[in-house]
Amino acid sequence: MRSVKICILLSLLDFVTSQSATDVKNLLTKLFVTDGYNKNVRPLQDQMQYVPIYLDFVLNSVIEFNEQEESLKTAGYLMAYWEDEYLTWNSSDYNGVDVLFVPQDDIWKPDLSLSNTFAIFKGMGSSYLNVQIYNDGLVQWFPSMIFESTCAVNIKYFPFDTQKCDLKFTAWSYRKVEVEIHKGNKGVVLDDYVKNAAWELVSSTSQDVVTEEAAVVFTLHLKRKPLFFLFNIIGPVLLLSILNIFTFVLPVESGEKAGYSITVFLALAVFLTIISDQLPNNSDTVSLMAIYLTTMVLLSTAVVAVCLIQIRLSIRKETEQPINRFYASIVKLANCLQCRRQMIQNKIKPDKIVKEKSLDDIDDEPEVEAISWMDVVHAMDFLLFWLAAIYTFVCTTAIACSAVSNV
Known part of the structure; x- marks a missing residue:
């Protein structure tokens, strides 16, 4: 019986190895x-x-x-x-x-x-x-x-x-x-x-x-x-957007306000160029990131223009160029928002509107604080700081929600 099994095994081995190159x-x-x-x-x-x-x-x-x-x-x-x-x-x-x-x-x-x-x-x-x-x-x-x-x-x-x-x-x-x-x-x-x-x-x-x-x-x-872009593009752009707002914290007396605002503007423009270089020349769809950068560049452009206007206003003299009602209303609005209740008026009044008043009338009038052009500039800083902050917050939130909705 054992010999039969060996013969069968040998025959199977011969069958397996019988294939040749021929x-x-x-x-x-x-x-x-x-x-x-x-x-x-x-x-x-x-x-x-x-x-x-x-x-x-x-x-x-x-x-x-x-x-x-x-x-x-x-x-x-x-x-x-x-x-x-x-x-x-x-x-x-x-x-x-x-x-x-x-x-x-x-x-x-x-x-x-x-x-x-x-x-x-x-x-x-x-x-x-x-x-x-x-x-x-x-x-x-x-x-x-x-x-x-x-x-x-x-x-x-x-x-x-x-x-x-x-x-x-x-x-x-x-x-x-x-x-x-x-x-x-x-x-x-x-x-x-x-x-x-x-x-x-x-x-x-x-x-x-x-x-x-x-x-x-x-x-x-x-x-x-997105991790690379979060650290190298989105993060710096958000920080620059915040710095753009703080342009109005820098006092015009420092002499650095215009230079600071232009520097922030150039930095945002550089990031906009970087984004444009990485994306195809496609007119069918526009990147939300490019839209956000464009809105921040628009804000930065407005900030630079306002800073130049503020510098111009700061060198005015009240005796030569009296403060009109428009600028006085800016100071009044800023004071109201800061809970200041004093009344304001021009330091120098035109002779046309000066009227003779009795001593009793003068005694009944509330105390009036005169304003200067620097008061106008500071009031503009206060109002524009919060306007820029609200603008930046709304744009950032809208773009972020739209982008995250695709995640």
Whole structure:
């Protein structure tokens, strides 16, 4: 009994190791010489039928997403499957040879290409890659390359934006009646995916193209990681917006008010330039961040103009240019808001409005405090400080709520 088992085991070992190079050579000769395989003929006995191709996409990494050029660069490879009716054999006739590896250019294959390519338009794979052929006619082809595809960018919620990018693969020379491309069972495979430092892959989908075109589309949903922009752009812009308000805290007597306001204006303009350089030249949508910076630049422009006016007013003399009702009302409003109840009037009154009054009338009048041009400037500082603060708070809150709503 034991000897029988040993004989069976030896026979199985002999069966496993009986495949030789001669068997593979004979099989290749049979398929490509004897049978006269022609790679220019679609792999169907009935040429009136279409060849079904099934595609899966293995994504290795997102190399770069260029918003300025609106392009996406990814690394990965396709898994393509189809049946070739001219490449079938009985494996028992060749000592169990059930799979062959041949160069991809030796057999018929669909001329797959990335139709929405951003760079050079070229076919998939290369001459040194092999395809796997099974004895039942199943062909597996795994062409790998760096894919550079176009991607329309929606910059509205930058830097809290989510982008949707398509990779559309098509059989360029064939119509759908000749070659049909379908999504595979796996779709986008992420087993070997390496995370990107700037973008998070939220999800991925695959779908067939419902047109006369033989194509399949793999869609990547990417979400930007905003931490870099929070520390390097948004944070400094918010701080500059606060500094813009505090221009009205700096007294005009210091002589630095105009220079300070212009410095803040230039800093905001620099950040606006930085944001513009990082975003595409897109007129369909405008970034909320760019809108916010524009509103702050407008405020800073107004602040610079007001500061120059205040400097002009501060050098006026009441004897030469009396304070009119408009400026007096500014001082009065500022005093009211500061809970000051004294009455104000011009230090110098025109002779036209001076009337003779009796001593009793004079005694009944409340005490009046005269005002100067510096009082007007200080009142303007008080009122404009709070107006600028309210303006900044409203703009910041509105833009922040709109941006966070997309998170």
